[in-house]
Amino acid sequence: MPKDERIYIGVDLGGTKILAAAFDSKLKLLATEKAKTPREADATSVVQALADVVRRLVAQAEASSGREIGGVGVSVPGPLDRAKGIVRYTPNMGFKDYKLGSELSSLFGAPVFLENDVQAGVYGELRAGALRGKLNAVGVFVGTGVGGGIVIDGKLYRGSTGSAGEVGHMILQEGGAACGCGNYGCLEALASRTAMAKDAIAQASTGKAPILFSVAGSDLRKCRSSVLFEAVEGGDKGVKKAVDRAASWLGVGLANLVHVLNPEAIVVGGGVVTRFGQKFLDRAIASMEDHLMPGLSGTAEILLSELGDLAVPTGAACIAIEGSRRDEDGPARDGGKR
Amino acid sequence: MPKDERIYIGVDLGGTKILAAAFDSKLKLLATEKAKTPREADATSVVQALADVVRRLVAQAEASSGREIGGVGVSVPGPLDRAKGIVRYTPNMGFKDYKLGSELSSLFGAPVFLENDVQAGVYGELRAGALRGKLNAVGVFVGTGVGGGIVIDGKLYRGSTGSAGEVGHMILQEGGAACGCGNYGCLEALASRTAMAKDAIAQASTGKAPILFSVAGSDLRKCRSSVLFEAVEGGDKGVKKAVDRAASWLGVGLANLVHVLNPEAIVVGGGVVTRFGQKFLDRAIASMEDHLMPGLSGTAEILLSELGDLAVPTGAACIAIEGSRRDEDGPARDGGKR
Numbered sequence: 233m234p235k236d237e238r239i240y241i242g243v244d245l246g247g248t249k250i251l252a253a254a255f256d257s258k259l260k261l262l263a264t265e266k267a268k269t270p271r272e273a274d275a276t277s278v279v280q281a282l283a284d285v286v287r288r289l290v291a292q293a294e295a296s297s298g299r300e301i302g303g304v305g306v307s308v309p310g311p312l313d314r315a316k317g318i319v320r321y322t323p324n325m326g327f328k329d330y331k332l333g334s335e336l337s338s339l340f341g342a343p344v345f346l347e348n349d350v351q352a353g354v355y356g357e358l359r360a361g362a363l364r365g366k367l368n369a370v371g372v373f374v375g376t377g378v379g380g381g382i383v384i385d386g387k388l389y390r391g392s393t394g395s396a397g398e399v400g401h402m403i404l405q406e407g408g409a410a411c412g413c414g415n416y417g418c419l420e421a422l423a424s425r426t427a428m429a430k431d432a433i434a435q436a437s438t439g440k441a442p443i444l445f446s447v448a449g450s451d452l453r454k455c456r457s458s459v460l461f462e463a464v465e466g467g468d469k470g471v472k473k474a475v476d477r478a479a480s481w482l483g484v485g486l487a488n489l490v491h492v493l494n495p496e497a498i499v500v501g502g503g504v505v506t507r508f509g510q511k512f513l514d515r516a517i518a519s520m521e522d523h524l525m526p527g528l529s530g531t532a533e534i535l536l537s538e539l540g541d542l543a544v545p546t547g548a549a550c551i552a553i554e555g556s557r558r559d560e561d562g563p564a565r566d567g568g569k570r
Numbered sequence: 571m572p573k574d575e576r577i578y579i580g581v582d583l584g585g586t587k588i589l590a591a592a593f594d595s596k597l598k599l600l601a602t603e604k605a606k607t608p609r610e611a612d613a614t615s616v617v618q619a620l621a622d623v624v625r626r627l628v629a630q631a632e633a634s635s636g637r638e639i640g641g642v643g644v645s646v647p648g649p650l651d652r653a654k655g656i657v658r659y660t661p662n663m664g665f666k667d668y669k670l671g672s673e674l675s676s677l678f679g680a681p682v683f684l685e686n687d688v689q690a691g692v693y694g695e696l697r698a699g700a701l702r703g704k705l706n707a708v709g710v711f712v713g714t715g716v717g718g719g720i721v722i723d724g725k726l727y728r729g730s731t732g733s734a735g736e737v738g739h740m741i742l743q744e745g746g747a748a749c750g751c752g753n754y755g756c757l758e759a760l761a762s763r764t765a766m767a768k769d770a771i772a773q774a775s776t777g778k779a780p781i782l783f784s785v786a787g788s789d790l791r792k793c794r795s796s797v798l799f800e801a802v803e804g805g806d807k808g809v810k811k812a813v814d815r816a817a818s819w820l821g822v823g824l825a826n827l828v829h830v831l832n833p834e835a836i837v838v839g840g841g842v843v844t845r846f847g848q849k850f851l852d853r854a855i856a857s858m859e860d861h862l863m864p865g866l867s868g869t870a871e872i873l874l875s876e877l878g879d880l881a882v883p884t885g886a887a888c889i890a891i892e893g894s895r896r897d898e899d900g901p902a903r904d905g906g907k908r
Contacts, residue, residue, distance in 0.1 A: 311865070368730050382830070384722050391832025392706050393869045398829040401863045403822055405755075406743045413863035417743075484741055491736040492720070492830055494729025525739045525751035527649070531731045 238302030239293050240556070241286055242356075242549030244349060244541075245269070245278070245308055247324040252285045253545040254293035257302065257553055259360055264542070265289040274326040282306070283339055301342040303556035305548030306332065307352035314394075317346055345555040349544055350397065353501065353537075354381030355388055356547030361538035362499040369495045372399055373537075374482065374502040377412070378420040382493065400424070404484045422481035425504045428474045429455030432463070435470025443468045457507040464508075478504075479512050483519025490524060490532050501537025510536060576640030577631050578894070579624055580694075580887030582687065582879075583607070583616070583646055585662040590623045591883040592631035595640065595891055597698055602880070603627040612664040620644070621677050639680040641894035643886030644670065645690035652732070655684055683893045687882055688735065691839065691875075692719030693726055694885030699876035700837040707833045710737055711875075712820065712840040715750070716758040720831065738762070742822045760819035763842045766812045767793030770801070773808025781806045795845040802846075816842075817850050821857025828862060828870050839875025848874060 239262060243252040250269055254262040267285045270277040290301060310322035317333015336344040347355070354371030357363045363371070369383040378400030382389040390396050400420035401413050408417030409427065421427055429452045436445040444463040448454035463471040486498055500513055517534050539546055577600060581590040588607055592600040605623045608615045628639060648660035655671015675682040685693070692709030695701045701709070707721040716738030720727040728734050738758035739751050746755030747765065759765055767790045774783040782801040786792035801809040824836055838851055855872050877884055 380830075384727060389722060392834040393832055393866075395866055395869065396830070396832040398832070398863065398866065401829045402740075402826045403742055403861055404744055406746075406819075406822055406861075408744075415861055415863070484744055488740045488826065489830070491739045492718075492734070492827070494731055494734040494736070496730040523741055523744075523753055525736060525753070528731075528733055528736065531733065 237299055239290070239299045240302050240549045240552045241289060241304040242352070242545035242547065242552065243282060243286065243304065243306045244352070244544035244548065245282055245306055245325075246349065247309060247322075250282055250285050251541060251545055252289045253542060253549060254289050255546070255549045255553075256299075259546070259550065259553070261542075261546075263289055263292040264545070265292065269325065275328075275330050278325045278327075279332070279335060283336070286340065301340055303342050303552035304336060304340055304344045305347060305352070305550070305552035305555070306336065306344060307347045307349040307544050307548045308332070309349045311394075312346050312348065314346055317344065319346065343552070343556050343559055345548075345551050347548055347551050348394075350379035351381045351388055351390070352545075352547035352551065353539075353543040354383065354397075354499070354547065355550055356539050356543040356545070357499045357501070357537060358383055358386075358388075358547075359550045360546050361543060362535040363497060366495075366497050368493070370397075370399070370489050370493060370498045372482070372485070372489070372498060372500050372502075374424060374478075374500070374504050376424060376426055378424050378485075378502075380489075383495075399485060399489060402485060402488055404481060404488065419481065419485040423478045423485060425455070425457060425460070425502075426452060427481075428460060428471075428478045428504065431474035431477060432460065432468075432471040435468075435474060438470065440470030440473075441468040444471050457503040460504070461507045475504075475508065475512070476515060479508075479515035480519040482516040483521075484523050486516060486520040486532075486534060487523035490520070490528055494528070495532050497533040497535055499535045499537055501540070501543060506537065506540050575637055577628070577637045578640050578887045578890045579627060579642040580690075580883035580885065580890065581620060581624065581642065581644045582690070582882035582886065583620060583644055583663075584687065585647060585660075588620055588623050589879060589883055590627045591880060591887060592627050593884070593887045593891075594637075597884070597888065597891070599880075599884075601627055601630040602883070603630065607663065613666075613668050616663045616665075617670070617673060621674070624678065639678055641680055641890035642674060642678055642682045643685060643690070643888070643890035643893070644674065644682060645685045645687040645882050645886045646670070647687045649732075650684050650686065652684055655682065657684065681890070681894050681897055683886075683889050685886055685889050686732075688717035689719045689726055689728070690883075690885035690889065691881040692721065692735075692837070692885065693888055694877050694881040694883070695837045695839070695875060696721055696724075696726075696885075697888045698884050699881060700873040701835060704833075704835050706831070708735075708737070708827050708831060708836045710820070710823070710827070710836060710838050710840075712762060712816075712838070712842050714762060714764055716762050716823075716840075718827075721833075737823060737827060740823060740826055742819065742826065757819065757823040761816045761823060763793070763795060763798070763840075764790060765819075766798060766809075766816045766842065769812035769815060770798065770806075770809040773806075773812060776808065778808030778811075779806040782809050795841040798842070799845045813842075813846065813850065814853060817846075817853035818857040821854040821859075822861050824854060824858040824870075824872060825861035828858070828866050832866070833870050835871040835873055837873045837875055839878070839881060844875065844878050 380399030405417035718737030
């Protein structure tokens with residue numbers, strides 16, 4: 233079957249859910265499937281769950297198109313060796329120097345390409361979302377943490393050891409809020425959902441966040457984006473303050489990125505941003521403008537993610553499409569490394 | 571005369587001095603010349619002074635080699651339109667939308683290329699100094715302010731409006747020391763020579779900087795690198811504290827750059843760094859390591875500038891060599907834009 237008629241799969245393998253999407257070679261969305269990531273998971277049961285999702289997806293997409301799999305891209309939330317298809321380590325899924333690429337490749341009978349989740353999300357926005365057509369850009373995703381990716385000259389820029397784009401660990405307030413990385417005052421410690429939740433829960437103790445308190449108590453993990461959103465909508469002033477403050481810090485982070493990289497555009501995504509939308513982004517933009525030196529004001533468009541949850545599977549599928557094309561064009565097999 | 575036998579000139583046109591160097595096409599240094607930039611200068615007298623320096627330099631280099639000028643690169647401390655050879659604005663030299671490129675080109679009978687001073691310095695280090703052979707790197711220059719430049723894939727990365735590398739205006743301590751740009755807590759406000767001088771003069775009032783006080787009083791402009799250095803060597807504890815503190819802040823800035831760009835190397839230069847040398851850099855490196863997330867430690871070499879004062883003229887000359895080559899290869903004339 234010629235490659236143009238095959239289907240390509242992108243999988244976002246996350247700590248809580250597995251989201252997969254099937255596309256044709258022109259990146260037209262054919263179908264999506266999802267499942268919960270097994271809890272207390274070992275690698276074997278995660279691979280099993282991933283394979284089930286992909287099989288269901290393929291069945292759905294094949295039924296509608298009669299096509300074979302041309303390639304699969306899988307995004308993983310942890311360090312990996314793209315060239316060898318090895319997942320070095322993941323915090324919650326039991327992978328440790330695990331040959332996920334070759335294992336899945338045998339299972340599916342198609343080439344498999346691994347990618348970091350944030351990088352895949354930025355790549356999705358670049359190829360099919362808010363960054364389409366941009367040459368120099370940045371993606372910032374706000375969730376439990378804050379991750380990022382950098383586009384230079386229309387391609388993902390990975391840095392010298394593949395770690396470029398750790399924008400969540402830029403220090404914006406030396407000595408400020410403690411970060412999970414061991415430092416203080418990182419963007420992630422100031423603007424992530426976790427940071428908002430900590431702030432909001434502190435406000436709850438003064439009675440300024442009754443709705444949040446009734447739903448989440450003092451449990452940070454229960455302060456999901458939807459819970460924070462409903463508390464703000466319901467009138468929890470303490471939660472609104474915490475969310476506004478995080479948006480302002482995000483703006484300081486965006487200003488730093490504009491000073492260093494002078495990008496055409498920065499796309500901002502992730503659960504909180506998707507939930508609070510343009511109003512949240514507008515506050516971040518106002519704070520960014522406050523923190524830019526003269527001359528850089530207005531140089532970068534700050535855009536909301538267009539693809540939302542599908543950014544990561546879309547980027548992973550793009551990597552599979554491009555990687556499979558390279559595999560057919562020449563003898564070199566680099567497992568999706570650009 | 572074939573272009574390989576011509577000489578190429580690089581000029582660092584600064585607010586206080588003009589430093590020029592002549593090279594052969596293989597970047598072998600043939601001669602240097604310098605002069606003070608005219609005070610209270612209008613554009614005409616600055617151009618005159620620059621032309622005199624270049625003429626003396628050419629006389630010297632021609633005498634020793636019998637060669638003609640192949641091209642001239644001029645670095646300017648302000649915004650410019652490289653493609654059109656126009657200096658948009660300089661704080662102290664009276665240039666305002668000034669066609670410096672074409673004017674000098676008529677004077678010298680050779681193509682003239684303009685470049686931003688910090689970018690030229692980074693390019694000099696890339697082609698002939700500490701960054702030789704690096705693909706992804708950063709340069710940070712500490713002086714009255716803090717400037718920077720970014721190398722991606724072996725080339726200068728300029729960003730979408732030519733302003734990439736404004737690393738001095740990354741905010742490291744929101745709400746901290748006031749910066750000339752109007753913000754608070756920028757790297758420049760914490761680690762520049764000006765920042766050190768402010769700190770040191772404050773210490774002087776408590777009697778902890780007697781040597782500095784006897785030389786510079788409370789005049790920030792008199793706190794030059796050499797004055798600060800001699801005060802530290804002479805035992806001024808307050809000055810040592812101010813310099814150490816600036817080095818630590820520089821380390822926080824380096825950590826931010828490593829998180830965002832994951833470069834192979836960062837070259838650090840400028841008057842203060844050259845004067846205080848490896849000890850200053852070691853303190854900055856220790857602070858950087860303290861502020862890196864796990865996994866990025868040790869990924870970037872932090873290097874002292876190798877070319878010192880000659881980094882900028884060398885980079886400007888490289889740009890002239892490469893620009894002249896492109897001019898001869900094809901009909902397109904882009905004034906040195908890469």
